[in-house]
Amino acid sequence: MRARILVAALAAFAVSTLGLAACGQKDAPGTAPANGAINLYTARHYDADLALYDAFTRATGIKVNRLEMDPDQLIERMRAEGDYSPADVILMADAGALARAQAAGLFQPVITPTLQAKIPASLHEPSGLWWGFSRRARVIAYDKTAVSPADVATYAALADPKFRKSVCVRSSDNVYNLSLMAALIEHWGHDRALAWAKGVVANFARPPSGGDIDQIRAVGAGACKVALTNTYYFLRIAASDNPGDKATAAKVALSFPEQDGVGTHVNISGGGVAAHAANRDKAVKFLEFLTSDEAQEIFAGANHEYPVVASVKPPADVESYSHFKADPIPVEVYGRRQAEAQSVFDQAGWR
Amino acid sequence: MTRAIPWLRIAAYLAAALAIVPLLAVVVLAVTRPASADMPLSLLGRYALDSAILAALVGVGTIVMGASSAWLVVMHRFPGRTFFAWALALPLAAPAFALAYGYADLLDVAGPIRTFIRATLGVEVPLDIRSLPGAAFVLSGAFYPYVYLTARAAFLSQSVCSLEAGRTLGVTAFGAFWRVGLPLARPAIAAGAALAVMETLADYGAVKFLGVQTLTTGVVRAWSVFGAPGSAARLSLVLMAAAAILLFLEDHFRRGQSFGATSARWRPLTDIPLPGLRGLGATAYCALLLGLGLVVPAGWLAFKAVSATPDWPAIGHAAGVSFGLATAGALLTVFLAGLIAFGARHDLVVKRIASLGYATPGAVMAVGLLAPAALLWQGFGVAATATSTGLILLVFAYSARLMASALGPIESGLARVTPSMDRAARTLGETETGALARVHAPLAQGAIWTAVILIFVDVLKELPATLILRPFNFDTLAVLADRYASDERLAQAAWPALAILAVAIVPTAFLALKVARSRPGAPS
Numbered sequence: 001m002r003a004r005i006l007v008a009a010l011a012a013f014a015v016s017t018l019g020l021a022a023c024g025q026k027d028a029p030g031t032a033p034a035n036g037a038i039n040l041y042t043a044r045h046y047d048a049d050l051a052l053y054d055a056f057t058r059a060t061g062i063k064v065n066r067l068e069m070d071p072d073q074l075i076e077r078m079r080a081e082g083d084y085s086p087a088d089v090i091l092m093a094d095a096g097a098l099a100r101a102q103a104a105g106l107f108q109p110v111i112t113p114t115l116q117a118k119i120p121a122s123l124h125e126p127s128g129l130w131w132g133f134s135r136r137a138r139v140i141a142y143d144k145t146a147v148s149p150a151d152v153a154t155y156a157a158l159a160d161p162k163f164r165k166s167v168c169v170r171s172s173d174n175v176y177n178l179s180l181m182a183a184l185i186e187h188w189g190h191d192r193a194l195a196w197a198k199g200v201v202a203n204f205a206r207p208p209s210g211g212d213i214d215q216i217r218a219v220g221a222g223a224c225k226v227a228l229t230n231t232y233y234f235l236r237i238a239a240s241d242n243p244g245d246k247a248t249a250a251k252v253a254l255s256f257p258e259q260d261g262v263g264t265h266v267n268i269s270g271g272g273v274a275a276h277a278a279n280r281d282k283a284v285k286f287l288e289f290l291t292s293d294e295a296q297e298i299f300a301g302a303n304h305e306y307p308v309v310a311s312v313k314p315p316a317d318v319e320s321y322s323h324f325k326a327d328p329i330p331v332e333v334y335g336r337r338q339a340e341a342q343s344v345f346d347q348a349g350w351r
Numbered sequence: 352m353t354r355a356i357p358w359l360r361i362a363a364y365l366a367a368a369l370a371i372v373p374l375l376a377v378v379v380l381a382v383t384r385p386a387s388a389d390m391p392l393s394l395l396g397r398y399a400l401d402s403a404i405l406a407a408l409v410g411v412g413t414i415v416m417g418a419s420s421a422w423l424v425v426m427h428r429f430p431g432r433t434f435f436a437w438a439l440a441l442p443l444a445a446p447a448f449a450l451a452y453g454y455a456d457l458l459d460v461a462g463p464i465r466t467f468i469r470a471t472l473g474v475e476v477p478l479d480i481r482s483l484p485g486a487a488f489v490l491s492g493a494f495y496p497y498v499y500l501t502a503r504a505a506f507l508s509q510s511v512c513s514l515e516a517g518r519t520l521g522v523t524a525f526g527a528f529w530r531v532g533l534p535l536a537r538p539a540i541a542a543g544a545a546l547a548v549m550e551t552l553a554d555y556g557a558v559k560f561l562g563v564q565t566l567t568t569g570v571v572r573a574w575s576v577f578g579a580p581g582s583a584a585r586l587s588l589v590l591m592a593a594a595a596i597l598l599f600l601e602d603h604f605r606r607g608q609s610f611g612a613t614s615a616r617w618r619p620l621t622d623i624p625l626p627g628l629r630g631l632g633a634t635a636y637c638a639l640l641l642g643l644g645l646v647v648p649a650g651w652l653a654f655k656a657v658s659a660t661p662d663w664p665a666i667g668h669a670a671g672v673s674f675g676l677a678t679a680g681a682l683l684t685v686f687l688a689g690l691i692a693f694g695a696r697h698d699l700v701v702k703r704i705a706s707l708g709y710a711t712p713g714a715v716m717a718v719g720l721l722a723p724a725a726l727l728w729q730g731f732g733v734a735a736t737a738t739s740t741g742l743i744l745l746v747f748a749y750s751a752r753l754m755a756s757a758l759g760p761i762e763s764g765l766a767r768v769t770p771s772m773d774r775a776a777r778t779l780g781e782t783e784t785g786a787l788a789r790v791h792a793p794l795a796q797g798a799i800w801t802a803v804i805l806i807f808v809d810v811l812k813e814l815p816a817t818l819i820l821r822p823f824n825f826d827t828l829a830v831l832a833d834r835y836a837s838d839e840r841l842a843q844a845a846w847p848a849l850a851i852l853a854v855a856i857v858p859t860a861f862l863a864l865k866v867a868r869s870r871p872g873a874p875s
Binding site for chain 2: 039045046065066067069070073076079080081082084085086100103171173178206208209210211213217218220221222223233244248338339342343346347351
């Protein structure tokens with residue numbers, strides 16, 4: 001009786017595992033080289049990326065096997081896989097994460113004429129370990145009915161006592177906030193950055209919670225007057241058909257801070273070829289494809305990011321927010337100062 | 352006392368060893384890697400305090416909701432009772448993170464309820480679900496069925512004699528609950544609440560989404576921001592210790608006390624009719640629990656989902672992957688748990704250690720799973736990173752993480768084998784193996800199926816192990832939901848989240864119905 005159950009259960013287990021593996025094999029050739037596929041590890045979680053991979057497959061006939069996870073998990077997983085990692089290409093949504101992957105030794109240098117010609121020098125790692133493929137700015141969203149643009153012309157303004165109980169932000173361990181803080185520490189030094197963080201904490205309308213879109217909606221709902229957000233989240237709300245989103249977009253405006261100073265904080269999405277890539281040539285082809293007009297238009301059109309290739313014109317809504325002075329600081333600073341940035345946030349009590 | 356057969360015992364130890372490999376890896380990391388994360392002690396103190404408060408609130412919340420509703424349903428007659436008897440268990444089918452999505456959006460400052468109140472009354476109500484009390488509320492609603500199911504089973508198998516003796520001695524109807532039923536069901540309720548608290552400690556998606564900062568946040572920060580897995584592992588030790596204490600307490604409550612019925616005579620429980628308003632009140636109370644735990648958040652998600660066009664091919668593929676992984680995970684886990692339960696029947700320590708993975712936070716488990724996986728990947732090279740190896744690794748990870756959920760029911764099933772039954776079998780000429788096969792296994796058969804269903808549903812909802820160990824193109828429904836949620840596309844995330852519910856609700860309902868019929872002596 002027990003033996004029968006045992007045998008039946010083991011058989012069912014074997015069948016379901018094999019079935020799964022077969023179902024995976026059908027569309028996931030795994031590590032097998034030379035079958036027209038590249039293996040992509042990505043920390044980007046946007047729907048637009050699927051369109052990007054499809055476009056690459058259409059253009060080259062090379063299939064993209066995709067594995068998506070958080071940057072820290074991705075880095076640890078590749079470390080654990082070591083020399084046998086099946087990854088060919090790594091993509092990250094933030095320069096800080098790219099720098100951490102670089103420090104973990106996950107990339108190999110790649111320099112091609114195409115990449116060099118199309119991507120500005122400040123947006124890639126000098127030896128070609130990683131390249132930026134799209135840009136986004138971290139800006140201040142404000143309530144048009146309560147705040148004048150002049151009052152939010154700098155990041156420092158967020159710590160101004162006139163915004164007491166008026167600032168909405170997300171939590172400090174969010175990588176976009178960490179990168180902004182890393183840049184501020186670089187410009188201002190540790191002490192001024194800490195004083196600023198304390199000032200912002202004193203101005204909190206509520207404890208940090210939710211994502212960027214939640215902050216924009218909170219401004220729209222009147223729960224706060226100013227908030228920090230990445231540009232593409234606002235543009236996504238502005239492009240929505242939802243009546244609530246339309247009302248929010250009508251009430252909220254974006255300020256690109258530091259136009260009279262060093263420029264607005266800009267971050268990149270980017271990637272490079274994995275250190276142990278079995279399909280290096282195809283991986284390079286993929287990186288070059290990401291700088292093509294078609295790919296750059298997908299970044300801009302489907303995810304409202306800024307193209308990095310100067311000749312590509314973004315759609316009108318992205319275009320109208322693309323004329324600003326960007327902080328020219330090398331983005332690798334974000335990775336180098338990330339831990340320090342978290343410590344400053346912690347000292348300031350920014351949850 | 353009978354001793355387990357050597358081969359079975361060895362197999363049991365092997366199975367238990369497998370379950371604790373990731374936890375051992377965490378310990379090794381904690382000891383060997385430097386702890387370089389720069390986190391102030393005050394901050395860690397706050398994380399620990401928030402973890403403790405959250406666990407305590409969920410513990411109390413689930414006990415109050417689960418035990419009261421179980422008593423109501425077992426002992427009373429009111430409109431809708433037969434429906435609620437099984438429906439009250441249904442929140443178990445919904446992943447906690449999905450309920451968190453629903454509530455966070457519904458009660459957001461820009462959400463429909465607060466916008467309406469602001470527009471009509473001109474005041475801001477502080478209904479903040481993204482807070483510690485908010486998270487405790489969501490998780491209590493999600494996890495009360497654990498207490499409901501165990502308490503209900505206990506109330507169903509209680510002796511009419513105790514209750515009648517109580518009434519003869521003059522206790523009121525409420526007294527019968529407070530002074531007889533509840534104390535006798537204490538071990539069952541404690542076991543259910545322990546499961547709920549362990550789930551709370553282990554939760555990955557819901558607490559993260561609600562922005563509550565617990566020790567798990569500390570682990571993730573140490574790991575991701577400071578790049579210090581050593582520090583992360585040391586923090587994890589605190590959480591693992593908490594889990595061990597919980598398991599110890601649960602045993603301690605039970606030890607040396609007999610809660611069983613003293614009489615072998617089983618008569619049907621006499622239920623108390625609740626006429627008129629009191630009956631409607633009971634109906635409303637049960638509806639409230641089911642509403643808060645499932646209908647309101649899932650309903651709102653469904654409403655949100657309508658505004659998004661689902662990516663059907665992706666959801667279909669993910670549903671297939673989820674179903675396959677859940678089946679494989681359930682069978683392997685129950686097989687291993689069965690080995691442990693049968694082979695190490697009298698080895699409490701082995702059983703408890705094998706259960707630790709269940710209470711270990713998902714983020715910690717991810718740290719621990721990668722280390723043994725690394726040995727495999729780097730030791731066996733390219734073949735080990737292939738899809739099939741990846742799947743086997745993942746299924747074993749499920750077993751390590753969810754062993755307690757299978758061990759619990761199988762153990763309690765085996766507990767129904769009294770020493771006298773054992774001896775009777777031996778006296779009648781059965782060998783030890785024969786007694787196991789022809790007495791123990793048939794008696795525990797129902798419990799084994801319960802375990803299979805529990806693990807199946809648990810794997811459907813599982814996130815951290817799947818995220819970090821899955822092979823290429825193997826997104827489950829939970830992974831898909833998490834991906835959309837990280838991109839702040841809630842309406843899109845709602846579709847896979849609701850798909851999990853749709854797949855899980857049938858086995859959950861079956862389980863609940865099974866418990867409802869479980870009174871000893873009842874016609875089966």
